[in-house]
Amino acid sequence: MRSFNASFAGLGTTIFSVMSALAVEHDAINLGQGFPDEDGPPDIRDAAARATVDGPNQYPPMMGLPALRQALAAHERRFYGLDYDWATETLVTSGATEALTAGLLALLEPGDEVVLFEPLYDSYLPIVRQAGAVPRLVRLQPPDWTIPETALRDAFGPRTKLVVLNTPMNPTGKVFSADELAMIAGLARAHDAYVLCDEVYEHLVFPGRRHVPMACLPGMRERVVRVGSAGKTFSLTGWKVGYLTGPAAMIGVIAKVHQFLTFTTPPGLQAGVAHGLAKDDAFFAGLGAALAAKCARLSAGLDSLGFSCLPVDGAYFVSADISGVGPDLDDTDFCRWLTVEAGVAAVPVSAFYDGGAGVPRHLIRFCFCKKDAVLDAAVDRLRRKLRPAA
Numbered sequence: 001m002r003s004f005n006a007s008f009a010g011l012g013t014t015i016f017s018v019m020s021a022l023a024v025e026h027d028a029i030n031l032g033q034g035f036p037d038e039d040g041p042p043d044i045r046d047a048a049a050r051a052t053v054d055g056p057n058q059y060p061p062m063m064g065l066p067a068l069r070q071a072l073a074a075h076e077r078r079f080y081g082l083d084y085d086w087a088t089e090t091l092v093t094s095g096a097t098e099a100l101t102a103g104l105l106a107l108l109e110p111g112d113e114v115v116l117f118e119p120l121y122d123s124y125l126p127i128v129r130q131a132g133a134v135p136r137l138v139r140l141q142p143p144d145w146t147i148p149e150t151a152l153r154d155a156f157g158p159r160t161k162l163v164v165l166n167t168p169m170n171p172t173g174k175v176f177s178a179d180e181l182a183m184i185a186g187l188a189r190a191h192d193a194y195v196l197c198d199e200v201y202e203h204l205v206f207p208g209r210r211h212v213p214m215a216c217l218p219g220m221r222e223r224v225v226r227v228g229s230a231g232k233t234f235s236l237t238g239w240k241v242g243y244l245t246g247p248a249a250m251i252g253v254i255a256k257v258h259q260f261l262t263f264t265t266p267p268g269l270q271a272g273v274a275h276g277l278a279k280d281d282a283f284f285a286g287l288g289a290a291l292a293a294k295c296a297r298l299s300a301g302l303d304s305l306g307f308s309c310l311p312v313d314g315a316y317f318v319s320a321d322i323s324g325v326g327p328d329l330d331d332t333d334f335c336r337w338l339t340v341e342a343g344v345a346a347v348p349v350s351a352f353y354d355g356g357a358g359v360p361r362h363l364i365r366f367c368f369c370k371k372d373a374v375l376d377a378a379v380d381r382l383r384r385k386l387r388p389a390a
Contacts, residue, residue, distance in 0.1 A: 007130040014122060015351040019335060023345035029378045031298075032335070032345040034170070034316045036369045040234040041276065041283070048239075048272025060267040062259050064092025064243070068274040072228075072243050075277045079202075079284075080213050082221070088248040091255050092270060094262040096200045096229040096242035101127050102257040103196045103225055103244065104162075108133040112161035117147075119352030121170050121198065133161070137354060142319070142363065143310045145174040153187065160191045165214060168201040171352050171365045172319060173295075173312035175209045185217045194250070195220065200229035200242075203284050205314035206292040215246070225250045230273040232316075233287070235369075239269045288314060291369060298368040301379030305386050316369040319349055323362050326386055330361040338364075342385035344378045 003009065019032040039045065063069065066086070073086035084090060093099040100123060108114065110132030116124055118139045128135050136155040140147060163184060167176040176184075188195050197214050205211045215224040225246030231237035244254060291314070299309040299318055308321040322334050329337060331348035339345040349363035368375060 005130070007126055011126060015332075015347050019339065019345045019347050022336065022339045026340050026343060028339045028343045028345045029374060029381065030345045031366045031368070031370065031375075031378055032347040034367045034369070035237045036235040037371055037374060038235060040236040041279070044234055044236070044272045044276040044279075047275035048268045051271035052266075052268030057267060060264050060270060062264055063255055064090065064265065065267055065270040065274065068092055068243070068270045068277075071274040071277040072245060076226075076245055080216055082213065082215055082245070084245045085248065089245055089251050091244045091251050091258060092265055093242045093244065093258055094265045095231065095240035096198070096227050097123050098240075098258070098261055099227045099242040099244050099254075100124070100196070100198060102254045102261055103227065104128055104133075104164075105131055106254040106257045107162055107194055107196065107250070109161075111159065113157060113159040115152075115155045115160060115163045115193075117164075117166070117169075118354065119171055119349055120164075121166060122352065124164055125354060128164075134159070135354070136160070139353075139358070140172065140174070142172075142360060143321075145169070145172045145310075147180055147183070149183065152183070156187050156191050156193070158191075160193045163188050163193055163195045164198065165195055166198040168199075168205055168211060168314035170201070170315055171317050171347075171349055172310070173315045173317050175205055175211060175313035178212060181212060181214055181217060185214060185220050188223065189219050193223070195224045197224055197226045199226050200232045201315040202228060203233050203287045204291055204316070205288045206295070206312070207289055209288075209313045211314070222247050225254065230276065233284075234273070234276050236272075239266075239273070241265055241269050241273050291316070294368045294370070294372065294375060297372060298366060298375045298379070301375070302366070302382075305379070305382055310363070316367050317365050318368055319363045319365050320346075321362055322364055331364050332361075335364055338382075343381045 016033045023030040069086040069090040072090045073084045076082040104127045108131040112133040115136050118137050138152050138155050202211050215221050230241040306325045310319045312318050335346050346364040346366050350359050353359045
């Protein structure tokens with residue numbers, strides 16, 4: 001029999017699916033997979049429901065409903081001072097992962113080199129390789145996930161076509177600093193590279209930190225495309241509504257890939273998201289503060305049990321050092337043990353690396369975008385297992 005596509009045939013089941021299935025099997029509290037346990041704002045859901053009942057429910061425009069694309073352009077001006085033409089510089093996709101896939105396939109050709117930062121979201125590398133491009137990985141250094149400047153500069157070369165930047169970052173919760181963004185932007189300009197910015201957690205930044213899109217930096221608007229997610233911003237991950245903004249030339253070619261992936265996204269859901277993007281400033285300002293409180297709550301509980309939680313600036317996740325906690329296992333086996341024996345599921349941070357020497361095996365990732373009662377119950381389960389006499 002002939003072989004299948006080598007970029008995908010050798011991939012295993014994602015660690016998220018593995019740990020979620022194990023959590024179900026053992027009735028564990030699932031703090032592994034990154035989704036909230038409460039649905040998003042009722043007014044957004046009501047707007048989507050009304051649009052679905054009233055119709056039409058046929059194919060919307062391939063680029064997305066004009067109402068959502070106009071709302072997206074208004075959102076970019078309102079929050080970042082970025083002026084995009086909704087008709088030529090916005091695109092709606094069926095989730096941010098599709099947006100990323102379409103962007104990578106549209107911008108890359110065989111032999112192009114792509115600068116990426118480890119640890120990294122697990123969809124990037126398979127698509128980069130499917131496009132025939134070559135990843136150049138820059139490994140951030142825990143506990144504060146600093147960029148090794150020499151390694152970053154060495155990753156760029158004459159074949160560098162693209163940088164993929166995820167900020168706020170999954171799985172680390174890092175928000176790249178102004179100096180780091182300036183350094184990356186300078187290298188992109190010097191090497192005439194594009195930047196694909198995964199900014200799905202843009203509104204989930206903790207108080208005291210600020211998300212600055214790479215497109216806002218001098219000379220970068222014309223070479224940056226931004227990816228956003230209604231699922232993350234509005235806690236509606238099952239809707240799978242993503243979007244891109246960027247220069248017309250880049251959006252145009254990405255749309256040509258999108259038309260052969262999903263073509264379009266349910267119109268009722270798009271109408272709901274258009275309503276959501278127009279919500280008042282207080283709604284958006286409250287998102288990061290609410291998650292910061294949940295992060296502090298879970299981190300305090302974990303620290304009290306001997307874990308050492310790493311700094312977090314935003315998003316859904318906190319990484320914890322397992323050194324000296326429980327059995328002497330690497331991160332993957334520790335997560336399995338935790339799920340089966342303690343009834344709490346997490347995911348190993350090593351799953352976000354491409355392998356090789358030096359991958360950290362002492363860090364696991366917990367998701368904190370859950371109800372407070374769920375977080376407290378998870379800490380209680382861990383305490384009963386790790387501190388039974390307490």
